[in-house]
Amino acid sequence: MDVCCDVEVDVNGEGIFMVDKKVLSSFSGRLRQLFGKSVSNGSNLKVIFHDFPGGAEIFELVARFCYNNGSIEISPTTLSFLHSAAYFMEMRKSASGTENLIEQTEKSLEEISYWTWADLLLALKQNQELAVDMINTCGVVQKCLDTLVGRLALTAETSPCLSTCSPESFGFRISCDSRSTESFKTSCCRSNWWFEDLLVLNQNLVQLAIKSMVSQKFDHVTISRFLFHYQKSKFISAQIDDKCRIIEMVVNSLCSLDHLSISYKNLMGILRISLSLNTSKCSRSRLEGIIGLRMDEATLDNILIPSPQGVNYLYDVNLVLRFLKSFLSGGRLSKVSNDRITRVGHLLDSYLAEVAPDPCLRSSKFIALATALPDSSRDSYDEMYHAMDMYLEVHTDLTEEETFNICSALNYEKLSPEACVHLSKNIKFPSSSTVQALLSQQTKLKSLLLDANYPNSGSSSPSTTTGAKNQKEESSQQLVLYAGKFRVMTENNNIKAHLQGMQCRVTELEKVCQKMQNQVAKMLRSKSPSHMNPKSLPRFCS
Structure with missing residues (x-):
């Protein structure tokens, strides 16, 4: 076959290749269409790709496939890129009736169940830079994730040690993490043995992995622990923008879990981090909703959160009001147990006592807090009364109407005599x-x-x-x-x-x-016996 180099290809600015137009166009529908529209003036053509999957390295493999008449060795680490590149180049037809590149990559994909744990992780690690739309289109990455999660689900049902302490898994851990043998043997027998391995994945792939775990009925408690572990580990070296993306990914993934399976302490911790970063309003709102559903588990220290910049209140009262709204609406008040709502009532009264001395707290906010819960949440209004007393002591410039509205929140029938x-x-x-x-x-x-006046005769003793x-x-x-x-x-x-x-x-x-x-x-x-001493009555x- 006569070969000439009449086309110059610039791949993502990473490398320039001189190739034969006839050879590549015989396999690539995209190049055939492109060359068919071009007008040659005798000089070499130039093609520039800005978003070629896998960059120059994968283009070289695609070119070898074309020059070798449709023959190439496909490995787990190159499968995703080759599959994406085949779609990118529209390589659905091959010369001389051989299998095209798309068919060959899909055939290799059918053997993914025989890949080792190390092959799956390396394939995901090397292919996670693919664009999101490319990941969704080719489906190779998603199949790798589903297979990976399936392995985890299987080991969770049996024993982590038996399924992970294999020679290839051990070799992979040593080469990637530089762990010692003793350290590996110790971590192998823990339920979270895979937490460190999945740290090689970026936020997009972790979120896809979590979706796969949820669909495969993976334990939600374990998933939530991994998410918090991922966030803490990635924060060590992350920049501000990366931290925001990590937090948003974690929050979005937590929303797909049963909220009772998530540590409340960790939820409050990630909320404080989220408030200190410029995370999206939607992400913060979803996190506040989860926390609010479990308001009865909160402590006073949990909700004493400083106000954001630009607000002169000492504490973030609006945040607590949103928690209460989520607790009442999301938990459906009719189904909220008396014990839960009573605990929230005690918590809110303690919070009122803390915010009452704040001279900047407007009466409308104090009233909103005092009236946020129904009357059934309190057996006694003494604590609220004392909080009101402190508020009125500090805020001496209130109008009669404001004072009256504040006192209207009291249920006088539930005040003690004192x-x-x-x-x-x-x-x-x-x-x-x-x-x-x-x-x-x-x-x-x-x-x-x-x-x-209407005693219950015969039912009570004299005493x-x-x-x-x-x-x-x-x-x-x-x-x-x-x-x-x-x-x-x-x-x-x-x-x-x-x-x-x-x-x-x-x-x-x-x-x-x-x-x-x-x-x-x-x-x-008149009813007492005659021998009984009247003084004894x-x-x-x-």
């Missing part, structure tokens, strides 16, 4: 708040007296009845104490008249209670 006493003397709170606290205590007393009566008398005394210590501003005549009416009603209730106690005592004396009042 908190009500403190509130009755607290001039920072509006008069309406103290009246509501007093009314709630009056309502409790009425409920107690109502129960006493139990005595304790209940003492409790009723104590509650009535507390109410009188609150009313006596409650100081009303002289200009508010309506409130003063209302309190005077309440005191009269309390006095009437005390008389009814005393009369009822006398009647119950007579009933007990339990006393209702002391």
Whole structure:
């Protein structure tokens, strides 16, 4: 065959090749089409490729395939590039009826199940620089990943040591990682023995590997541990932009896992890293959503995150509000257990106490925090009351409307008697708040007296009845104490008249209670044996 060099090929700026136009075009549909449109003026043609798969090295292999009349040796390390290059050059037909390059690479791909672990890793490592669209088109890289993950799934079902301590695997580890024999034998028997091996992959291939693991029902706990290990290992030498891409890849991969399989501590750690970097808003939002679903596992230190630059709040209140929104909406409030929502309620009250002294915190944000959870999340509102007290102590320039809106978040019926006493003397709170606290205590007393008027006969012992009566008398005394210590501003005549009416009603209730106690005592004396000493009867009042 006569061979002449009438075409100059520049491959990605890496190398220039002088080739025979007739030889290459007989195998490449792309070159046939290109040369068919060209007008030759007697000089050599020049072809420039900017994105040839594998660069100059792979083009040389493709040229050898053409010059050898469709014959070439394909190895695991060159398969992906040759397959991609064959598609790039449109090598679907061969001269003299021989197999074209696409057919030969696909035939070699069918034998991938016989590749060693080292062959798979080396093939992925050398071919991971392919463009994403090329990876998706040729499918070789994806098949390598699926085979790799299949090996991992198989070893997870049996024993890592039996499947990985093979001669070729050992040789690969020594050549690539320079590990000692003892170190390898130790790591071989761990469930995460493959973590270090997969560090050779870039973010794109790791994300594809995670998708393959999820599709093959790989253990989600192990996957999440690998992702965090990958992030920490890669961060050691990564630049800022690379760190952002790594974080975004890890977050996107974590979103495909069961969120309960992910360490909450690691989630909070990667959140703080994400906030310090310029990661995408979408990535941060997805991470916050996962964390918010498990808000009941958080501690106060977890959510005391400083505000971002440009915000004068001491802590990032908006972030906590987004956590709470995710907890309530994502967890479907009707399915959130009482224990979980109660834990979040206690956590939020502690957070309110921490942010209340911040002089820059606007009342709207404080109210948003105080009203973020439903009333069922709290058995007592004492902690919220004390947080409000601190907030009003610092923010003395609030309008009456702002103060009223803050106090509206309180459930006065869930305030303890001690908190009500403190509130009755607290001039920072509006008069309406103290009246509501007093009314709630009056309502409790009425409920107690109502129960006493309709006793559950035969179901309680004298001592139990005595304790209940003492409790009723104590509650009535507390109410009188609150009313006596409650100081009303002289200009508010309506409130003063209302309190005077309440005191009269309390006095009437005390008389009814005393009369009822006398009647119950007579009933007990009439039913007692004649030999029993009356002094031995339990006393209702002391």
